[in-house]
Structures are given as structure tokens and as C-alpha cells.
Amino acid sequence: MIRINRLAYATIETPDLDRQSDYYREVLGLTAGYSDRKTIFLHAALDRHSVILRSGDRAACTELGLHIAHHENLSALQTQLASNGVVVERRSDSQPGVADSLVFTDPKGTMITVFNEPEQPVPTTGGVGAAPTTIGHVAFNVEDVAATVDFYCNVLGFRFSDAIEDFFVWLRCNPNHHSVNFVRGKRIKMHHLAFEVRDWNHLQTSCDFLSKAGYPTIWGPGRHGCGHNIFTYHRDPDGNIIELFAELDQMREELGYFEPRPWHRQRPQQPKVWPSNPAASNLWGPMPPPDFLD
Ligand SMILES: [Fe+2]
Numbered sequence: 001m002i003r004i005n006r007l008a009y010a011t012i013e014t015p016d017l018d019r020q021s022d023y024y025r026e027v028l029g030l031t032a033g034y035s036d037r038k039t040i041f042l043h044a045a046l047d048r049h050s051v052i053l054r055s056g057d058r059a060a061c062t063e064l065g066l067h068i069a070h071h072e073n074l075s076a077l078q079t080q081l082a083s084n085g086v087v088v089e090r091r092s093d094s095q096p097g098v099a100d101s102l103v104f105t106d107p108k109g110t111m112i113t114v115f116n117e118p119e120q121p122v123p124t125t126g127g128v129g130a131a132p133t134t135i136g137h138v139a140f141n142v143e144d145v146a147a148t149v150d151f152y153c154n155v156l157g158f159r160f161s162d163a164i165e166d167f168f169v170w171l172r173c174n175p176n177h178h179s180v181n182f183v184r185g186k187r188i189k190m191h192h193l194a195f196e197v198r199d200w201n202h203l204q205t206s207c208d209f210l211s212k213a214g215y216p217t218i219w220g221p222g223r224h225g226c227g228h229n230i231f232t233y234h235r236d237p238d239g240n241i242i243e244l245f246a247e248l249d250q251m252r253e254e255l256g257y258f259e260p261r262p263w264h265r266q267r268p269q270q271p272k273v274w275p276s277n278p279a280a281s282n283l284w285g286p287m288p289p290p291d292f293l294d
Contacts, residue, residue, distance in 0.1 A: 001080065001157050002068055002072050002073070002076055002077045002080055002157065003068070003156070003157025003158075003173065004066045004067065004068060004114070004156045004157055004158060004173045005067055005068055005069050005173055005174050006066070006067040006173065006174060006179070007064065007065075007066060007067075007135060007136075007137060007138065007173070007179040007180065008047070008048070008049060008065035008066060008067045008115075008119065008135075009047070009049040009050055009051060009052055009064070009065035009135060010050075010051055010052070010061050010063070010064055010065070010135065010138050010190075010193055011051075011052040011053075011054055011061065011062050011063035011064075011065075011111075012051055012052070012053055012054070012059070012060070012061055012062075012190075012193070012238075012240065013053075013054050013055070013056030013057075013058065013059065013060045013061075013062050014053060014054070014055065014056060014059055014238050015055075015056065015057060015058060015059065015238070016237070016238070017038070017040070017053060017054075017055045019237045019238075020053050020236065020237060020238060021040050021053060022237075023215075023236050023237050024040075024042050024051060024053060024236070025042065025128070025129075026128060026129055027129045027130065027209075027210065027213050027215060028129050028130050028131075028132070028195070028236075028242070029127075029128045029129025029130050029131035029132070030042035030043060030044055030050060030051060030132075031043055031044075031122075031123075031124040031125045033049070033096070033122060034096045037055075038054060038055040039052060039053065039054050039055070040052070040053040041095070041096060043121070043122060043124070044124070044131075044132050044133055044134050044135060044195060045121065045124045045131070045132075045133050045134070046121050046133050046134040047119070047121060047134050047135055048097055048119040048120060048121060048122060049065065049095075049097070050134065050135040050195070051135070051193075052065075052095070059238035059239060059240055060189065060190065061110065061138060061140075061189075061190035061193065061240075062110065062111060063110065063111040063112070063113060064106075064110055064111075064112055064113070064138060064180075065098075065113050065114075065115070066112060066113070066114045066156070066173075067114070067115060067116065067119065068114060068115075068116045069116065070116055070117070070118050072116055073116075074090075074100060074101070074102055074114070074115070074116055077102060077114060078090065078102055080155070081102065081104060081155065084154075084155045086104050086155065087104060087105075088102050088103070088104045089102070089103045089104065090102060090103075091103050091113075094113060095113075097117065097119075098113070098115045098117060099117065100115065100116075100117070101113050101114060101115040102114045102115075106148070106151055106152075107144070107147050107148055107151050108140060108142050108143075108148055108188045109188060110140070129209060129213075130195075130197070130206035130209055130210060130244060131206075132195030132196055132197050132206075132244060133195075133196050133197060133198060134195065134196050135193075135194075135195055135196075136176070136179075136194040136195055136196040136243075136245060136248070137176075137178050137179045137180060137181060137194045138179075138180055138190060138192075138193055138194070139180070139181045139182070139183065139190070139191040139192045139193075139194070140180070140181075140182050140183075140188070140189065140190055140191055141182075141183055141184070141185025141186070141187065141188060141189050141190075141191050141293075142182050142183070142184065142185065142188055143184070143185070143186075143187070143188060145166065145167060145168070145169055145182050145183070145184050146166070148182045149169050149171065149182060152171050152180060152182075153171065156173075157173065158171040158172065158173050158179075158180065159171065159172050159173070159251075159271075160271050161177050161178050161226075161227070161249075161251070161271050162177070162178075162226040162227065162271055162272060162273075162274060163226075163272075163273045163274065164226065164273070164274045164275075164276050164280045164281075165273065165274075165275065165276050167183060167184040167276075168181070168182070168183045168184070168226075169181060169182050169183075170226055170227060172251060175250045175251045175252075175253070176248055176250065176251075177226075177227040177228075177229070177248050177249035177250070177251065177258065178227060178248075183293060185293070190240065191241065191293070192233065192240070192241035192242065192243050193240060193241070193242055193243070194242075194243035194244070194245055195242070195243070195244055195245075196244075196245060196246065196248070197244050197245070197246050198246065199246050199247070200230060200246060200247070202246065203221065203230060203232060203244055203245075203246055204221075206232075206244050207221070207232055207244075210234055215234045215235070215236075216234060217232050217233065217234055218233050218234055218235060218241070218289065218292075219231075219232070219233040219286065219288050219289060219292060220232035220233055220285055220286070221285055222282045222283075222284055222285015222286060223247075223263060223282065223283040223284050223285060224281065224282060224283070225274060225279045225280040225281055225282060225283055226274060226280055226281075227248055227249050228247065228248070228249045228258075228261060228263060228264065228269075228283070229245040229246065229247055229248040229249070230245060230246050230247050231243055231244070231245045231285075232244050232245075233292075241292075247261070249261070249269065255268070256268075256270065257269055257270045258270070263283060265279075265283075
């Protein structure tokens with residue numbers, strides 16, 4: 001089976017491209033690359049693309065860019081997808097730096113673009129705004145968590161990392177504890193988009209900068225139970241929830257457990273189904289506001 005090995009980027013549609021562009025460049029601190037009247041490619045320090053902003057009717061995440069290893073074959077993945085009933089389109093030059101890609105739709109209606117070209121980070125302006133190092137994960141509200149997890153694991157090769165009962169699941173595609181997560185919601189939508197920062201100090205200075213720029217923290221700081229990352233959340237100008245995090249659990253696949261950390265309360269820390277209690281959400285820090293999970 002050919003497995004996705006990285007979340008490359010998220011495409012975010014917006015009714016106000018200029019306003020979102022200002023936030024993602026000057027507040028979040030991503031660097032703008034190629035752009036035209038309706039699309040802007042932005043990247044964090046370690047990415048080629050992290051976010052594609054696209055002019056649209058409403059705020060929504062409409063596409064994920066996913067990567068397979070350079071030595072893997074796109075044609076073989078195309079066959080793998082087709083054998084699972086997925087309608088796949090092969091596209092040439094779908095975007096700058098991606099000469100060959102597969103495009104299809106996942107069960108929740110998000111367009112997925114898969115490519116295998118080596119992604120070289122491009123120079124960043126650096127030192128502006130929160131300036132995360134890389135895109136981390138995308139969380140979605142979905143109506144049918146089990147069906148979405150089944151597709152991502154059995155068709156795209158993601159692995160189970162953690163769940164809270166049967167309504168919240170975290171999946172990984174590399175050592176990072178999760179690159180996507182799915183929580184049951186009343187409607188299908190992106191729940192949050194997360195970026196990794198270097199460490200606790202970077203998180204603190206980011207929050208200082210964001211609050212001064214008019215983007216207060218809506219949840220955090222705290223340390224999650226599932227994934228054990230330290231976190232803060234705020235909203236972008238369209239109301240999309242943006243997470244900044246550090247110290248995410250790292251899977252030691254050959255050992256079958258997460259790299260031991262001093263704050264783990266299970267030794268070894270293994271993938272598991274957590275009960276729905278506060279420890280799954282937080283080891284410490286404030287609990288989420290009542291409307292956080294929609
Ligand atoms: Fe998250």
C-alpha cells in the first residue's frame with residue numbers, strides 16, 4: 001500500500017482575500033510566493049506551500065495537499081485509489097512546483113491533491129508576526145467520523161494515534177502524532193488549522209504579538225491529553241480557528257509507542273481510546289469554551 005507521508009498545505013477560501021492576505025502575511029507571518037488576483041501561495045519557514053488563499057464565496061477549507069514519498073509512484077497510487085472506487089483525475093502543472101498530481105475528493109467533500117515531488121523550502125522573509133515553522137495539521141467537523149477515518153486509513157494509509165470515545169479521532173501519516181483529526185459535528189467544516197512553533201518560548205512571544213495585533217487567545221495556553229502538545233488557539237479575520245502548538249508526541253513506529261516525555265501519564269504512551277474526561281482534552285490549562293467543538 002502506498003501511504004501519504006505528509007500534510008503539505010491547506011487551501012482556504014475567503015470572501016475577503018486582501019484581509020486574509022494581510023493576516024497570513026503580517027500577523028501569522030507566512031511568506032507570500034506566487035500570487036494572482038484570486039490566489040495567493042504562502043509558506044512557513046520549512047514548507048514550500050503551507051496555505052493557499054483563494055477568493056471564494058465563504059470561509060472554508062476546500063482542499064488539502066498531501067505528499068507521498070519521492071520514490072513512490074503516482075500511477076500506482078492512482079490504481080490503488082481506483083481499486084477503492086475513488087474517481088481520480090491526473091493533472092499536470094496544477095500549481096507552481098507541482099508538475100504531476102492526482103486529484104480526487106474525500107468522503108466529506110474536500111478536494112485532495114497528492115504529489116510526490118521533493119518539496120524544497122523556499123526563502124522566507126523571516127521575523128514577521130508569529131512566524132510558525134511549518135503547517136501541522138487540519139481538524140475537521142464531520143458527520144460520520146468512522147467513514148472518514150476508514151477512508152484516510154484504508155485508502156490513504158494514515159494510522160490511528162488516539163481517539164476520545166467514538167466521536168474524536170487523531171490520525172498520523174509520519175512520526176507526528178497527527179496530521180489530520182476528525183470530530184463529530186452538526187455539519188462538515190474545517191474546525192481548525194494548526195501550525196507548529198519551535199517551543200514554549202516561541203508560543204509565548206507569538207501570543208504576545210497576536211494579542212497586541214488584535215487576535216486574542218480564545219483557548220489556552222494548555223497542554224492537551226491526546227497528542228500532549230502545548231497549545232493556543234485564536235481566530236483569523238474570517239473566523240477560522242488557528243492553533244499554534246509545540247511538543248507534539250512523536251511516534252516510534254518500530255517500538256509501537258510514542259517517544260517518552262516527562263508529562264506522559266501512561267508509560268509507554270501508546271495509541272488508545274481515551275474516555276471523555278477532561279484529561280483527554282487537557283493535562284493542564286483552561287478547558288475549551290462551550291462552543292469550541294461546534
Ligand atoms: Fe489541533
